[in-house]
Amino acid sequence: xxxxxxxxxxxxxxxxxxxxxxxxxxxxxxxxxxxxxxxxxxxxxxxxxxxxxxxxxxxxxxxxxxxxxxxxxxxxxxxxxxxxxxxxxxxxxxxxxxxxxxxxxxxxxxxxxxxxxxxxxxxxxxxxxxxxxxxxxxxxxxxxxxxxxxxxxxxxxxxxxxxxxxxxxxxxxxxxxxxxxxxxxxxxxxxxxxxxxxxxxxxxxxxxxxxxxxxxxxxxxxxxxxxxxxxxxxxxxxxxxxxxxxxxxxxxxxxxxxxxxxxxxxxxxxxxxxxxxxxxxxxxxxxxxxxxxxxxxxxxxxxxxx
Amino acid sequence: xxxxxxxxxxxxxxxxxxxxxxxxxxxxxxxxxxxxxxxxxxxxxxxxxxxxxxxxxxxxxxxxxxxxxxxxxxxxxxxxxxx
Numbered sequence: 001x002x003x004x005x006x007x008x009x010x011x012x013x014x015x016x017x018x019x020x021x022x023x024x025x026x027x028x029x030x031x032x033x034x035x036x037x038x039x040x041x042x043x044x045x046x047x048x049x050x051x052x053x054x055x056x057x058x059x060x061x062x063x064x065x066x067x068x069x070x071x072x073x074x075x076x077x078x079x080x081x082x083x084x085x086x087x088x089x090x091x092x093x094x095x096x097x098x099x100x101x102x103x104x105x106x107x108x109x110x111x112x113x114x115x116x117x118x119x120x121x122x123x124x125x126x127x128x129x130x131x132x133x134x135x136x137x138x139x140x141x142x143x144x145x146x147x148x149x150x151x152x153x154x155x156x157x158x159x160x161x162x163x164x165x166x167x168x169x170x171x172x173x174x175x176x177x178x179x180x181x182x183x184x185x186x187x188x189x190x191x192x193x194x195x196x197x198x199x200x201x202x203x204x205x206x207x208x209x210x211x212x213x214x215x216x217x218x219x220x221x222x223x224x225x226x227x228x229x230x231x232x233x234x235x236x237x238x239x240x241x242x243x244x245x246x247x248x249x250x251x252x253x254x255x256x257x258x259x260x261x262x263x264x265x266x267x268x269x270x271x272x273x274x275x276x277x278x279x280x281x282x283x284x285x286x287x288x289x290x291x292x293x294x295x296x297x298x299x300x301x302x303x304x305x306x
Numbered sequence: 307x308x309x310x311x312x313x314x315x316x317x318x319x320x321x322x323x324x325x326x327x328x329x330x331x332x333x334x335x336x337x338x339x340x341x342x343x344x345x346x347x348x349x350x351x352x353x354x355x356x357x358x359x360x361x362x363x364x365x366x367x368x369x370x371x372x373x374x375x376x377x378x379x380x381x382x383x384x385x386x387x388x389x
Contacts, residue, residue, distance in 0.1 A: 024334035024335050025342050025344070025345035026345075069366045072366055075346040076360070287343070
């Protein structure tokens with residue numbers, strides 16, 4: 001049983017109940033996150049879910065079941081990664097066919113899994129806090145009004161940028177129609193659809209113009225065969241003096257992770273080589289390893305300028 | 307092969323607790339320390355013990371030990387058929 005009262009948090013209570021009933025070994029995550037991040041985490045999570053699912057508890061149930069599979073898939077791969085020290089070999093085209101262009105996989109497992117992980121995974125929630133505490137104030141102080149989110153995923157960060165910075169106009173890019181439709185649902189639910197465009201567009205072969213004041217690129221690089229080439233492409237999208245937040249998964253295998261980052265230092269070095277000025281960086285773990293030599297999913301973040 | 311008794315051996319090893327007794331209805335709420343990380347360690351140890359490889363679909367719906375045993379028995383039967 002949960003140790004915290006979820007009486008006034010019906011969406012989180014629904015997730016907690018489904019986890020207890022269908023995957024009891026995952027149910028402790030609610031108490032764990034509350035224990036580390038407190039009532040602010042709980043209130044924000046409830047508000048997010050209430051807005052996004054708009055009272056549709058059946059959709060929330062399906063999303064939670066997708067999260068269960070997403071989390072299990074990642075944990076299984078993490079254990080196999082411990083044995084080999086490398087991601088399962090895959091080309092971008094293979095990953096795209098298996099994941100990004102697979103509408104059923106995207107909508108039933110991958111996208112709901114990622115969305116809920118923003119609150120249920122320690123390192124993802126810390127990334128969100130860092131975004132709010134470190135990136136958003138810099139963006140507000142800058143005063144620019146144009147913004148590119150490259151690789152929108154669930155639309156979480158596109159939505160957050162628009163929500164937190166009134167007057168900003170956003171343009172989201174992705175190669176997956178499923179990601180764009182999920183993002184459409186996300187920004188519509190938060191009343192932000194009229195402040196952004198969503199584009200099925202490869203920014204390397206068809207770069208948008210003019211360069212934007214701000215960009216975000218959240219957990220895209222590890223999905224690529226050549227992240228440095230991609231970072232060089234991103235660099236061209238940022239106006240001089242602009243600001244970007246770029247993140248990458250580190251030692252975190254997934255069905256579509258190709259490029260293995262070993263630390264935030266590698267991301268910092270690549271960002272610099274691509275022409276960015278690195279203003280700040282950090283790395284966070286999903287949890288503490290229990291055994292020596294046990295790998296742990298981590299997250300690397302850089303705030304960059306140009 | 308008695309899957310439940312082999313699985314009991316695996317559980318005792320993973321939890322380092324010789325007193326564990328499994329029943330079909332046993333869930334993660336019945337065994338202290340059965341969280342997500344221990345669960346995945348169990349899954350990997352069961353794979354190794356029975357010479358099987360599980361997919362996420364195999365393991366996602368498992369709510370108790372009885373369902374784990376049934377899944378392993380299904381996979382073993384399929385493996386015998388393929389051999």
